[in-house]
Amino acid sequence: MKNDLNMDSRRSFIIKLLGISGGILAIIISIPVIGVFLEPLARKKPEMWRSVGNVDKFKTGETVLVDFPNSSSLPWTGTVSKTASWLRRVSDTQFIAFSVHCTHLGCPVHWLPDAEIFLCPCHGGVFNKDGSYAAGPPPKDLSQYPVRIEKNEVQILASPIPITTL
Amino acid sequence: MKTLRKIWKWFDDRTGTTEAINPLADHLVPPDANWLYVFGSATLFCFILQVVTGLALAFLYQPSTGPAYESLKYITYQAHFGHFLRGIHYFGASAMILLVGIHMIRVYLMAAFKYPREMSWISGSILLVLTVTMGFTGQLLRWDSNGIWSAIVGAEQAGRIPFFGKAVARIFLGGETITGLTVSRFFSIHVFLIPAMLFALIGLHLYMVVRNGISEPPKTGNKVDPANYRKWYQKMLKDKGVPFWPNAGWRDLAFGVLVILVIVILSLIVGPPEIGKPPDPTDIYANPRPDWYFMWIFALFALMPREIESVAIAFSPVILGIVLILLPLINNKGERSPLRRPWAIAIVTIIVTMVASFWYIGQKSPWSPAFQTKPLSQEVIGNVSTNARDGGDLFYKKACIYCHTVSGYGGKRGPDLSYVGSRLTSEQITIKIVNGGGNMPSFGASLTGKDLNDLTTFLLTRKK
Numbered sequence: 001m002k003n004d005l006n007m008d009s010r011r012s013f014i015i016k017l018l019g020i021s022g023g024i025l026a027i028i029i030s031i032p033v034i035g036v037f038l039e040p041l042a043r044k045k046p047e048m049w050r051s052v053g054n055v056d057k058f059k060t061g062e063t064v065l066v067d068f069p070n071s072s073s074l075p076w077t078g079t080v081s082k083t084a085s086w087l088r089r090v091s092d093t094q095f096i097a098f099s100v101h102c103t104h105l106g107c108p109v110h111w112l113p114d115a116e117i118f119l120c121p122c123h124g125g126v127f128n129k130d131g132s133y134a135a136g137p138p139p140k141d142l143s144q145y146p147v148r149i150e151k152n153e154v155q156i157l158a159s160p161i162p163i164t165t166l
Numbered sequence: 167m168k169t170l171r172k173i174w175k176w177f178d179d180r181t182g183t184t185e186a187i188n189p190l191a192d193h194l195v196p197p198d199a200n201w202l203y204v205f206g207s208a209t210l211f212c213f214i215l216q217v218v219t220g221l222a223l224a225f226l227y228q229p230s231t232g233p234a235y236e237s238l239k240y241i242t243y244q245a246h247f248g249h250f251l252r253g254i255h256y257f258g259a260s261a262m263i264l265l266v267g268i269h270m271i272r273v274y275l276m277a278a279f280k281y282p283r284e285m286s287w288i289s290g291s292i293l294l295v296l297t298v299t300m301g302f303t304g305q306l307l308r309w310d311s312n313g314i315w316s317a318i319v320g321a322e323q324a325g326r327i328p329f330f331g332k333a334v335a336r337i338f339l340g341g342e343t344i345t346g347l348t349v350s351r352f353f354s355i356h357v358f359l360i361p362a363m364l365f366a367l368i369g370l371h372l373y374m375v376v377r378n379g380i381s382e383p384p385k386t387g388n389k390v391d392p393a394n395y396r397k398w399y400q401k402m403l404k405d406k407g408v409p410f411w412p413n414a415g416w417r418d419l420a421f422g423v424l425v426i427l428v429i430v431i432l433s434l435i436v437g438p439p440e441i442g443k444p445p446d447p448t449d450i451y452a453n454p455r456p457d458w459y460f461m462w463i464f465a466l467f468a469l470m471p472r473e474i475e476s477v478a479i480a481f482s483p484v485i486l487g488i489v490l491i492l493l494p495l496i497n498n499k500g501e502r503s504p505l506r507r508p509w510a511i512a513i514v515t516i517i518v519t520m521v522a523s524f525w526y527i528g529q530k531s532p533w534s535p536a537f538q539t540k541p542l543s544q545e546v547i548g549n550v551s552t553n554a555r556d557g558g559d560l561f562y563k564k565a566c567i568y569c570h571t572v573s574g575y576g577g578k579r580g581p582d583l584s585y586v587g588s589r590l591t592s593e594q595i596t597i598k599i600v601n602g603g604g605n606m607p608s609f610g611a612s613l614t615g616k617d618l619n620d621l622t623t624f625l626l627t628r629k630k
């Protein structure tokens with residue numbers, strides 16, 4: 001009788017022990033699995049200055065499309081690794097690099113040089129030449145990438161796709 | 167023949183196949199289940215079709231950001247059966263989404279979600295969300311220009327989630343931009359993660375049909391009372407029930423066969439959706455459009471008042487989720503007949519009409535600038551003064567034409583200006599151009615005095 005009880009409690013102890021170690025193992029395995037899923041958050045924000053051409057290439061007052069490799073390309077990414085930007089030369093020394101992504105839902109805006117507006121093909125959002133909101137659904141002004149002039153080259157800071165948040 | 171039978175006997179004895187299936191086939195169901203009960207099983211047939219064709223497509227597809235597009239072209243134009251397989255997979259997806267919707271409407275109208283089938287409704291709601299997610303991720307895997315832009319649009323929508331928006335967008339894209347890991351991520355989600363969840367939930371959904379029985383067609387006045395419903399249901403089955411197979415099941419089979427037949431015919435005749443331009447984020451002359459089942463959401467985004475939109479994108483999924491889960495929990499007894507639940511009919515009518523009209527207008531998307539329009543011809547401008555003629559040229563150059571129509575040419579975002587000269591005075595026109603308003607930007611800063619004058623003169627010539 002006493003022996004049985006002993007057996008019982010021993011068995012339940014072992015089962016508990018197994019349960020706990022199984023649980024711990026499950027957690028150990030889940031960490032990398034869930035980790036890979038969430039990994040984009042942990043990757044450090046890649047930012048790189050990319051040259052898009054000599055300063056003289058751009059005329060004051062004009063806005064042109066430039067492209068450059070984005071900041072997080074991997075060797076096998078192919079053409080998809082590039083990003084575009086609408087580059088506006090405001091004055092001799094001042095450039096603005098607009099993201100091509102409409103702040104509404106990210107569609108690529110078109111620059112219309114004669115009308116001097118950016119127009120979005122998706123839901124008809126409109127921005128002024130300085131990127132400010134003009135009409136349609138977009139909730140805010142066009143985003144900009146940092147620009148600098150280095151050794152007479154215009155350089156744009158390749159940065160994350162701007163995501164409009166609430 | 168005899169040997170075959172022997173083999174089968176042996177197999178059946180060792181595995182217990184008949185023993186397992188017979189009770190399912192013979193289980194009693196309400197005698198009056200009718201043709202309205204076939205949509206759930208047809209969805210299941212489509213799901214199986216998707217699994218099978220998806221498996222075949224996965225043999226051919228290259229789930230990587232670089233080569234995915236080329237492999238899709240290979241599948242469509244070179245691989246044996248590739249074109250056909252893609253067609254089935256596309257129409258299968260379309261059918262699945264359509265049928266899931268109809269099934270849900272049927273269940274709602276007949277209040278089949280009431281006691282004891284609340285969990286069938288809740289698991290079904292999750293299945294709906296998963297099915298739609300499959301549709302979306304599948305569209306992304308096409309990875310043409312539409313695919314990458316849809317991915318970005320998806321990320322932007324995720325961005326509106328309060329607090330975690332940016333993080334969710336990054337997790338979705340697999341990085342800060344579209345990266346080498348984006349397509350493999352969509353692929354894993356579309357091919358492993360969600361299908362695994364679908365299998366599990368479909369299992370549960372079906373098991374509950376067996377456990378709780380097929381809901382009997384509602385009879386007016388026959389109220390559901392959780393205290394004795396099960397007892398009543400068992401008695402009803404005992405008195406009048408018929409075996410599921412073949413009495414009720416033949417309809418499922420017949421409709422399922424019909425659906426698959428239609429899918430096969432469509433994929434042979436119509437074929438899979440066109441592959442668009444190569445995926446190139448620097449090709450800004452893309453014109454992203456979703457597949458048909460998202461067209462109404464696309465329209466909603468264009469038409470929703472700007473002030474509430476971000477909040478609506480963020481919270482409407484949450485509210486919808488809460489409503490779907492709470493529906494069977496707080497409303498699990500009483501009348502089931504749609505005749506006694508007029509508001510149920512009203513809700514369905516409103517939702518269906520809304521989705522249909524948004525879908526219809528999305529198809530036309532009048533808010534999209536008509537970029538492909540050509541300059542107005544001399545014929546259209548007509549025999550007018552030089553100023554007006556210059557104005558006619560400006561009408562194109564200054565992009566007015568992308569949003570406004572003149573004599574049948576141009577966009578539809580803004581009012582048709584074909585007869586604006588009969589409607590507005592010169593002053594009114596000038597003010598409108600200079601200030602803009604509503605969905606029109608102000609052009610005051612980008613027009614010279616002469617431009618403005620010419621444009622107004624031109625518009626004044628547009629008379630009835």
Ligand code: FES
Nearest residue numbers: 102104105120125
């Ligand atoms: S994405 Fe530009 S207006 Fe909607």
